[in-house]
Amino acid sequence: MDTRSVTHLALRNYKSIESCEIELAPLTVLVGRNGVGKSNILDALRFTADALNTTLEFAIRERGGIDQVRRKSLGGRPTHPGVALRVRTPAGEAEYSFRIAAVKGLAFRVDRERCRVFDAGGGIRHEFDIDGDAVTRWTLQSAPPAVSSDRLFLVAASGQPEFRLVWDVLRRMTFHNLNPEAMKLPGRPEPGELLSHDGRNLASVIKQLQSSNGGRLNRVLQFIRAIGVPISRIAHKQAGALETIEVSQEVQVPEGSRNSNFDAISLSDGTIRAIGILVSVVSAGPSKSSGPTLIGIEEPETSLHPAAAGAMMEALAEGAETTQLIVTCHSPDLLEHSAVKPDMIRPVLLDNGRTVVGQLSPHKAELMRDHLCSAGELLRLDQLEPDAADLKQQEEARGTLFEAIA
Numbered sequence: 001m002d003t004r005s006v007t008h009l010a011l012r013n014y015k016s017i018e019s020c021e022i023e024l025a026p027l028t029v030l031v032g033r034n035g036v037g038k039s040n041i042l043d044a045l046r047f048t049a050d051a052l053n054t055t056l057e058f059a060i061r062e063r064g065g066i067d068q069v070r071r072k073s074l075g076g077r078p079t080h081p082g083v084a085l086r087v088r089t090p091a092g093e094a095e096y097s098f099r100i101a102a103v104k105g106l107a108f109r110v111d112r113e114r115c116r117v118f119d120a121g122g123g124i125r126h127e128f129d130i131d132g133d134a135v136t137r138w139t140l141q142s143a144p145p146a147v148s149s150d151r152l153f154l155v156a157a158s159g160q161p162e163f164r165l166v167w168d169v170l171r172r173m174t175f176h177n178l179n180p181e182a183m184k185l186p187g188r189p190e191p192g193e194l195l196s197h198d199g200r201n202l203a204s205v206i207k208q209l210q211s212s213n214g215g216r217l218n219r220v221l222q223f224i225r226a227i228g229v230p231i232s233r234i235a236h237k238q239a240g241a242l243e244t245i246e247v248s249q250e251v252q253v254p255e256g257s258r259n260s261n262f263d264a265i266s267l268s269d270g271t272i273r274a275i276g277i278l279v280s281v282v283s284a285g286p287s288k289s290s291g292p293t294l295i296g297i298e299e300p301e302t303s304l305h306p307a308a309a310g311a312m313m314e315a316l317a318e319g320a321e322t323t324q325l326i327v328t329c330h331s332p333d334l335l336e337h338s339a340v341k342p343d344m345i346r347p348v349l350l351d352n353g354r355t356v357v358g359q360l361s362p363h364k365a366e367l368m369r370d371h372l373c374s375a376g377e378l379l380r381l382d383q384l385e386p387d388a389a390d391l392k393q394q395e396e397a398r399g400t401l402f403e404a405i406a
């Protein structure tokens, strides 16, 4: 099943990316050397979700200001960062884009913003266009909300059901760069629907799962055991006003083995990270009304033993059957898995200081299809490169998605 919420992504002047337009897969794997811009691509999606969930001002401030978000260009020419996405909502496809302009004094304003909701035949059903602080197009009967140049108009437009679905798909994109230290410390209870960026609300998410979907928690346990950690139970544990998780783990003793309970603080880094990824991916489930619409994960292989990588890939592939996933990856062991197909791989490289990303070259894709080489082997040989023809096409034949932020 095609579980994609975001089918296409175009970026302009976002951090190291000058321009790119790519199609995403149900499970997209961004590969490439250190510092080429893989995390920047994920961050552009996260930036969009952050700006829709909090405020644009906060999303920019959290990234160190507009000068860190926009691409630094050699000539010092001003660059306007822009993000454009093609999304699938329960009511059909839509395109959404925004472009930000830096203004003197480290400030910024939304310089252009557009949303188009399509009907089944591809015609435009509803649309808005914002140019500076003017609404230049608004196809609904009701009057448009006021434009505020430091906020995304889509937030205000989400008061209308016609645009709400687009806002809702985008704001529920979730991203993880899990931090074992933060995950191990007992924390204050939080609303536990989505695992947070560093995973610190793991206990809250597990509590929620226990009450709503024990079957999914069991699936997490199965995967954790497949990864090689003999855990028989994971449960939420209240510790005064704080909460943590408790796991029952089989430990070897001279007389044989017995189960012991451990709090999160005693778990290994690899174990708690794996639990975090599995909980996020497996718990997402087919609930289309509240769970994540897309999950971005930074380097799911971190602190995993190579022999455990196959089980992790299995979990990611299964997760992608219900929720779209996008991961960055440096692990040949993870990419060795037979579930990894050529159309999932998006090689990223730096060309003259600019991030470029595209499809895997047809020659390498063919090697993989003919089982002459796995993606893991190609990665080990540093032979995963983007298709030159795709990069050329991205430069020459800009789609409508890209035009909106050009």
Ligand SMILES: Nc1ncnc2c1ncn2[C@@H]1O[C@H](COP(=O)(O)OP(=O)(O)OP(=O)(O)O)[C@@H](O)[C@H]1O
Pocket: 014, 015, 016, 017, 032, 033, 034, 035, 036, 037, 038, 039, 040, 041, 067, 068, 069, 070, 071, 072, 073, 328
């Ligand atoms: N505003 C900006 N303008 C231009 N380049 C930028 C900007 N912000 C960051 N960069 C570049 O992006 C690079 C980091 O990219 P990113 O973190 O996405 O790499 P990565 O591919 O995820 O690497 P790794 O595999 O090490 O995690 C930095 O080295 C920097 O050169």
Ligand SMILES: [Mg+2]
Pocket: 038, 039, 040, 328
């Ligand atoms: Mg990175």
